[in-house]
Amino acid sequence: MSKSFFIDTTVCTACRGCQVACKQWKNLPAEITKNRGTIENPADVSFNTYKVVRMREEVIDGKLRWLFFPEQCRHCIEPPCLDTAGDKSAIFKDDATGAVIYTAKTKGLNAKEIIESCPYNIPRKGKNGALAKCDMCLDRVQNGLLPACVKTCPTGAMNFGERDEMLAIANKRLGEVKKISQAARLLDADDVRVIYLVAYNPELYHKFAVASVDNLGITRQTALAKMFRPVKNIASGLV
Amino acid sequence: MNVTRRGFIKISGATAAGIAVSGMGFDLSPVKAHALTLKTKDAKETTTICCYCGVGCGAIVHTGKDKGRVINIEGDPDHVINRGSLCSKGSALSQLAENKNRLTEPMYRAPNSKEWKKVSWEWALAEITKRVKATREATFTLKNEKGQTVNRTTAIASVGSAALDNEECWIYQALMRSLGLVYIEHQARI
Numbered sequence: 001m002s003k004s005f006f007i008d009t010t011v012c013t014a015c016r017g018c019q020v021a022c023k024q025w026k027n028l029p030a031e032i033t034k035n036r037g038t039i040e041n042p043a044d045v046s047f048n049t050y051k052v053v054r055m056r057e058e059v060i061d062g063k064l065r066w067l068f069f070p071e072q073c074r075h076c077i078e079p080p081c082l083d084t085a086g087d088k089s090a091i092f093k094d095d096a097t098g099a100v101i102y103t104a105k106t107k108g109l110n111a112k113e114i115i116e117s118c119p120y121n122i123p124r125k126g127k128n129g130a131l132a133k134c135d136m137c138l139d140r141v142q143n144g145l146l147p148a149c150v151k152t153c154p155t156g157a158m159n160f161g162e163r164d165e166m167l168a169i170a171n172k173r174l175g176e177v178k179k180i181s182q183a184a185r186l187l188d189a190d191d192v193r194v195i196y197l198v199a200y201n202p203e204l205y206h207k208f209a210v211a212s213v214d215n216l217g218i219t220r221q222t223a224l225a226k227m228f229r230p231v232k233n234i235a236s237g238l239v
Numbered sequence: 240m241n242v243t244r245r246g247f248i249k250i251s252g253a254t255a256a257g258i259a260v261s262g263m264g265f266d267l268s269p270v271k272a273h274a275l276t277l278k279t280k281d282a283k284e285t286t287t288i289c290c291y292c293g294v295g296c297g298a299i300v301h302t303g304k305d306k307g308r309v310i311n312i313e314g315d316p317d318h319v320i321n322r323g324s325l326c327s328k329g330s331a332l333s334q335l336a337e338n339k340n341r342l343t344e345p346m347y348r349a350p351n352s353k354e355w356k357k358v359s360w361e362w363a364l365a366e367i368t369k370r371v372k373a374t375r376e377a378t379f380t381l382k383n384e385k386g387q388t389v390n391r392t393t394a395i396a397s398v399g400s401a402a403l404d405n406e407e408c409w410i411y412q413a414l415m416r417s418l419g420l421v422y423i424e425h426q427a428r429i
Contacts (some may be wrong), residue, residue: 020330025278025311139275152314154324 002098003141004166005150005159005194007070009205010177010184012157014053014068018149022051025137025148045071047126050134051149054206067198069205070158072149073122073134074192075100084117085109098163098193099136106131119211136193163193170195279311286315289329290404293427296321296329309336335402371395371418379419396422 023030031042031049040055054069079100085091090105091114102123106114111125123131137147141160145151150160159169170186174197177184181199187210189195196202202209282301289296297318301311312332316323325332335341345363346355378394397415399408408425415423 016327017325017330020327021313021325024330024333025313027278139277142275143277145277148313151323152325152330154321154326 002096002163003136003160003193004098004163005072005075005147006166006170006173007194007196008157008159008173009067009069009196010157010173010199011155012053012068012070013155014055014066015154016053017152017154018070018158019049019051019053021148021152022134023049025140026050045122045124045133047124047130047132050132056205058200058204060200060204065200067200067205069196069198069209070149071120071122071206071208072194073100073136074120074188074194075134075136076119076192078191080117080119081114081123084114094136094138097136097138097141099138099141101135101138102131102133104130119208121208166195170197173197282310286318287312287332288405289325289332290335290402290407291328291426294320295405296325298325298329298332300333309333375418391419391421393421395420397424399423399425401426 022028028048028050031046033041033043036043038055040053042049042052045052051070051072054067054071056067056069058065058067075098077098079091079093082091082093082100085106087105087109089103090109091100091102093100107128107130109131111123111129111131114131115121115123115125123133125131137145137149140147140151146160150158152158159166167189170189174184174186177197177199183201184197184199185202187196187198187202191211196209198205198209279301281304283304285300285302287298287300289298297315297320298312299315300309301313302308303310310333314321314323314325314329321329344357345360347358347363347366348355374394375392378392380389380391380393383389395418397411397420399411403411403425408427412423412425
């Protein structure tokens with residue numbers, strides 16, 4: 001039984017409870033931030049910040065809209081980062097949940113290559129050379145709790161559970177939102193475990209809201225690395 | 240495997256106990272690969288009310304058994320107001336206790352001074368008492384212009400701490416009222 005998130009951006013108020021709850025549970029240090037003319041802070045995900053609520057002001061059909069997008073790792077069903085790494089001790093997929101997990105052994109990987117392989121531009125390198133990102137709060141999930149970000153969400157924007165249940169809620173909610181905004185859609189629902197519902201063009205929310213070929217920066221180097229990867233890794237990847 | 244009847248009862252007993260415990264929301268079945276332990280395992284749980292705004296969300300404080308320090312605070316799913324959720328401020332509640340930037344000693348800024356300096360608790364409490372007493376005695380009014388009994392002083396105001404919870408606020412405002420203060424404010428009302 002695999003898990004998924006459903007993130008309904010139409011009810012998100014950008015309170016950033018998820019962002020802080022994530023840090024709190026994981027004991028991650030604060031970032032030094034500065035006023036950039038927006039209350040979106042910090043500016044990006046980092047080695048110590050796995051979750052950031054993106055905030056964009058857009059005029060849509062003559063009306064000012066404030067678009068919120070709680071960004072995190074999408075836990076891809078076929079994760080390009082895992083493929084690129086080709087080392088299960090560094091990046092692996094948890095069988096029970098489908099969570100994509102980075103270990104301390106990511107230190108030994110080519111960080112640039114891994115980051116470039118992510119269609120959503122999520123992993124970040126720390127001072128110690130290792131890579132970090134959201135781990136679906138696997139410790140909590142394995143013990144029957146919700147991920148910290150989902151548990152704390154006051155509006156019900158963040159949801160977590162069995163994949164088919166999440167897809168059912170997502171599609172039901174999509175139907176409701178469509179009545180208000182024709183542009184409403186689910187983002188890459190078939191490919192990821194973090195399914196976003198947006199009411200408007202996803203590019204307005206965030207550059208990497210949806211995976212595109214432009215974003216999927218598999219470099220020539222990465223392609224070569226994949227070709228010469230030992231056969232046993234590929235075989236174990238199929239299991 | 241050679242299981243005797245006695246052994247079998249032992250096993251099924253243990254399983255039943257396991258099911259009873261897992262009914263409380265925690266799956267205690269052994270996890271095979273990459274099993275992770277919660278940082279709140281074995282922690283003491285205490286309920287509290289978020290001190291930050293007037294909504295009054297409930298939270299659970301997890302305190303470590305070894306040092307008695309806070310290791311986690313998250314929303315209380317059984318609380319009628321927030322049902323387990325917390326906003327960004329509530330989610331950061333643990334920092335009220337666990338933060339190396341916290342002040343742990345009283346600080347004093349003399350009138351017209353630009354500097355804060357560390358003072359002892361004894362000095363600070365004695366000084367507060369002295370000044371409150373002097374101001375109160377000089378300004379206390381028993382009756383207003385209409386001759387009604389008011390027993391108040393309007394020369395002292397209190398802006399209560401943003402880190403006081405519901406119960407602490409009650410004690411604090413009871414003290415202020417007993418002194419005759421009428422200007423009593425708290426973060427939750429601002």
